[in-house]
Amino acid sequence: MKILVNGAWRETGAVDLAAALQELGYGEAVVATALNGEFVPAGARPGARLTDGDRLEVLAPMQGG
Amino acid sequence: MLQVYGTELRSRLFLGTSRYPSPAVLTAAVKASRAQVVTVSLRRESSGERAGQGFWSIIRELGVRVLPNTAGCHSVKEAVTTAHMAREVFNTPWIKLEVIGEDDTLQPDVFGLVEAARILTADGFEVFPYTTEDLVVADRLLAAGCRVLMPWGAPIGSGRGLNNLFGLKALRAHFPDVPLVIDAGIGVPSHAAQAMELGFDAVLLNTAVAQAADPVRMAAAFAQAI
Numbered sequence: 001m002k003i004l005v006n007g008a009w010r011e012t013g014a015v016d017l018a019a020a021l022q023e024l025g026y027g028e029a030v031v032a033t034a035l036n037g038e039f040v041p042a043g044a045r046p047g048a049r050l051t052d053g054d055r056l057e058v059l060a061p062m063q064g065g
Numbered sequence: 066m067l068q069v070y071g072t073e074l075r076s077r078l079f080l081g082t083s084r085y086p087s088p089a090v091l092t093a094a095v096k097a098s099r100a101q102v103v104t105v106s107l108r109r110e111s112s113g114e115r116a117g118q119g120f121w122s123i124i125r126e127l128g129v130r131v132l133p134n135t136a137g138c139h140s141v142k143e144a145v146t147t148a149h150m151a152r153e154v155f156n157t158p159w160i161k162l163e164v165i166g167e168d169d170t171l172q173p174d175v176f177g178l179v180e181a182a183r184i185l186t187a188d189g190f191e192v193f194p195y196t197t198e199d200l201v202v203a204d205r206l207l208a209a210g211c212r213v214l215m216p217w218g219a220p221i222g223s224g225r226g227l228n229n230l231f232g233l234k235a236l237r238a239h240f241p242d243v244p245l246v247i248d249a250g251i252g253v254p255s256h257a258a259q260a261m262e263l264g265f266d267a268v269l270l271n272t273a274v275a276q277a278a279d280p281v282r283m284a285a286a287f288a289q290a291i
Contacts (some may be wrong), residue, residue: 023188025112030121032107032150039149057109059150060079060117061124063091064106064134065081065221065247065271 001052020056028060031060067266069213069244070159070191072130076101077261077291079132079246080284088123090280095127098284102130104161104269106137107151132193134161139174141181148185160185161215161248161269163195170220175202179209185268186210195248198232200239207243213242215269218260219250222272226256227263237264252281254290261291 002033004008005024014020015041033040034057041046049058067074080100085091105124110117121123133151138144141164141221146157148160164181166174167192173195179202182192194206198216206214216236219225221264227233228250237245248269257268268291 006111027112029110029112029115030154031110031117032154034146034150035210037146039146039153041149041153052155058112059107059147059154060110060122061104061154062108062117062134063083063085063120064104065079065083 001050002055003050003052003054005056006058012050014050016046016050017056018045020057021045024058026058029060031041031058033058067236067244069193074101074267076288077265077267078257078272078287079104079267080268081246081269081270082120082124082245085280088120091275092123092127094274094280094284095129097281097288098274099288100129102132103127104132104134104271105155106134107154130159131155131157132159132161133157134195135163135181138163138167141177141184144177144181145184148190149188151266152190158189158191159193160190161193161195171222172220173197173217176197178202179205182206182211183209193246198229198236200236201233203240207240212243213246214240215248216248217249218247218256218268219252221249223250224252224273225250226252227259230263233265234263254286257287258290267291 014023078100079102081104133155135144135147164174164177219228244266246267249272274284
């Protein structure tokens with residue numbers, strides 16, 4: 001299936017958010033996730049099922065004012 | 066000593082971490098400023114570059130408190146979601162709440178701000194709302210649960226100083242016991258000194274230091290000004 005990751009379409013075989021992060025190469029990176037505009041806490045990622053067309057946001061610390 | 070949400074701070078300068086010439090200059094400027102609180106943000110992370118991971122290690126090594134912002138959020142929903150993401154990543158209930166209402170001046174959408182503040186406070190956040198000097202909005206933000214207010218001096222990045230002295234003095238007089246932090250618009254150390262003279266509790270600035278010809282000396286100058 002295809003999901004939109006940070007605005008770019010990606011093909012994935014992962015069934016849940018935790019698996020998708022591994023597959024996409026985020027590994028142990030410090031990131032926060034939102035699926036279709038809803039925050040998904042790290043602990044809930046294994047239970048967050050993915051479906052075709054989902055929008056995933058993966059955010060990390062950056063400089064800010 | 067300044068107290069915000071039960072935390073005592075010796076420094077009355079909050080410093081932004083954006084737009085420095087290099088990470089080394091950022092580190093030196095934070096140290097020279099003696100700031101104990103720096104603002105940070107979130108952005109999309111590419112799995113290849115992992116730029117955010119490097120930045121986060123630099124900040125952690127500085128040993129300062131972080132105040133994450135919701136910069137770039139134009140709606141209540143976006144701001145609330147971003148706040149939740151920031152709380153997890155930065156492991157703090159503090160959030161500098163920005164709901165942008167106007168793109169040219171980055172003026173806050175005060176209606177959305179009050180609503181988002183209410184939602185986040187109810188969810189355990191300690192909200193630092195980026196607001197205007199409007200008294201009624203300030204009152205609503207306090208009613209929404211905010212215990213600190215951050216009125217602008219002037220639009221973000223403008224360096225115009227304290228644009229509405231009458232309004233800011235009125236705000237200070239109306240809320241003598243609420244920590245008030247001038248956020249944005251501070252261009253030079255004398256603006257920061259003026260904010261302190263008017264009785265404000267602290268200032269938050271970024272561009273004036275980050276984009277100075279010598280950010281480290283400018284950071285030290287701000288530390289002296291307050």
